[in-house]
Amino acid sequence: MPSAPVDLRLNAIVDPERAGGRDLAELARLCAQGGATLVQLRDKRGETRAMVEQARAIKRALAPFRVPFVVNDRIDVALAAEDDGVHVGPDDMAVEDARRLLGRHAIIGLSIKSVAEAEAAPIDLIDYVGSGGVYVTLSKEQKKPPIGPEGLARIIAVLKRRNEKLPVCGIAGIDASNAGEVISAGADGVAVISALSLAADPAAAARALRDIVDAGLAKRGT
Amino acid sequence: MPSAPVDLRLNAIVDPERAGGRDLAELARLCAQGGATLVQLRDKRGETRAMVEQARAIKRALAPFRVPFVVNDRIDVALAAEDDGVHVGPDDMAVEDARRLLGRHAIIGLSIKSVAEAEAAPIDLIDYVGSGGVYVTLSKEQKKPPIGPEGLARIIAVLKRRNEKLPVCGIAGIDASNAGEVISAGADGVAVISALSLAADPAAAARALRDIVDAGLAKRGT
Numbered sequence: 001m002p003s004a005p006v007d008l009r010l011n012a013i014v015d016p017e018r019a020g021g022r023d024l025a026e027l028a029r030l031c032a033q034g035g036a037t038l039v040q041l042r043d044k045r046g047e048t049r050a051m052v053e054q055a056r057a058i059k060r061a062l063a064p065f066r067v068p069f070v071v072n073d074r075i076d077v078a079l080a081a082e083d084d085g086v087h088v089g090p091d092d093m094a095v096e097d098a099r100r101l102l103g104r105h106a107i108i109g110l111s112i113k114s115v116a117e118a119e120a121a122p123i124d125l126i127d128y129v130g131s132g133g134v135y136v137t138l139s140k141e142q143k144k145p146p147i148g149p150e151g152l153a154r155i156i157a158v159l160k161r162r163n164e165k166l167p168v169c170g171i172a173g174i175d176a177s178n179a180g181e182v183i184s185a186g187a188d189g190v191a192v193i194s195a196l197s198l199a200a201d202p203a204a205a206a207r208a209l210r211d212i213v214d215a216g217l218a219k220r221g222t
Numbered sequence: 223m224p225s226a227p228v229d230l231r232l233n234a235i236v237d238p239e240r241a242g243g244r245d246l247a248e249l250a251r252l253c254a255q256g257g258a259t260l261v262q263l264r265d266k267r268g269e270t271r272a273m274v275e276q277a278r279a280i281k282r283a284l285a286p287f288r289v290p291f292v293v294n295d296r297i298d299v300a301l302a303a304e305d306d307g308v309h310v311g312p313d314d315m316a317v318e319d320a321r322r323l324l325g326r327h328a329i330i331g332l333s334i335k336s337v338a339e340a341e342a343a344p345i346d347l348i349d350y351v352g353s354g355g356v357y358v359t360l361s362k363e364q365k366k367p368p369i370g371p372e373g374l375a376r377i378i379a380v381l382k383r384r385n386e387k388l389p390v391c392g393i394a395g396i397d398a399s400n401a402g403e404v405i406s407a408g409a410d411g412v413a414v415i416s417a418l419s420l421a422a423d424p425a426a427a428a429r430a431l432r433d434i435v436d437a438g439l440a441k442r443g444t
Contacts, residue, residue, distance in 0.1 A: 047313035076298035093267035
């Protein structure tokens, strides 16, 4: 685990299938410039060599901002590009294996979609949670109906009971219109894909989202 | 690199898309029983968690035979399942990165499809080469026409000039009808997919192929 908790206020996810043709490193740079606090590369179809090169380019783009960078699923890519860690879901490598391979200082994020998963998660081995799908999204095939802010609040309650310091962000279909209610539901931040990568001005979109999140956290007194 | 050269006489590749519904661990066991000297898991579409479990099952199945086991492309799966190494191609992780991540004792195999690739390969970092496509195959989309035994012989000549001890096997479309001419072309063995995995009796098919390879090597005086 990193020495300080992961700042999860604005988790920007860049995905070649949801980038509208934009260069992902440039997109990551714009997100960081606008206030993203964590960047994730998600590429479910790419070839390994291209993914490693992509990860290295994003890492270079983020270096001036000191924004941590994780890769979805692929521990091999994270190791080769010396990223800060990985984000894993139920079909990806088990958290126990990922922690063993990446070491104790790496960031490991975990997707959690239900109260049952929140109860069962290896909570001492993870650094943050992405929970959802909160709303309907076009960025990923959704197998279950959205859980909504109420479902998110129930999952967060379980996670915070198990470890009150574990940062949790909502994910799926989040944009400036609903980010406020995600924070009101108890989340420490939002994970955003299309609302950043398909925005005309991703840096401005990131700034707007950060303002909403920061205001929501201030209102809650966090 | 492992302490002894890799025995490449019969490199059995198991692939869920070319297994005719067979369990891959059982298939690997039958191949080893019949005389396979190296087993590779190739899975270009699977999810990471399932691939790690599959690799662990194959490793357990091969343990009694002491047949080394590598995974195609995925360094993360090789590390998690503690396989003996990886086989990489031009779209996979660069050999330099793979060697750095896997350490000096791991087996690293490389696909080489042309004389130019043979000249350029990082020969001191690899343990064996799979070269082809020698013949037409249905196991993989082929972007170039087959190189035939003559093309294979030209590639082998370059590789052996650079390192006479580097084992090279032919790959693509190899079965009992043509394995002999692959060895006559100078190969140290054959890589086989469908002729083993789709055979009615994979152990018998492996034994027949090993006999042909062994006879060809004896004729060449190796």
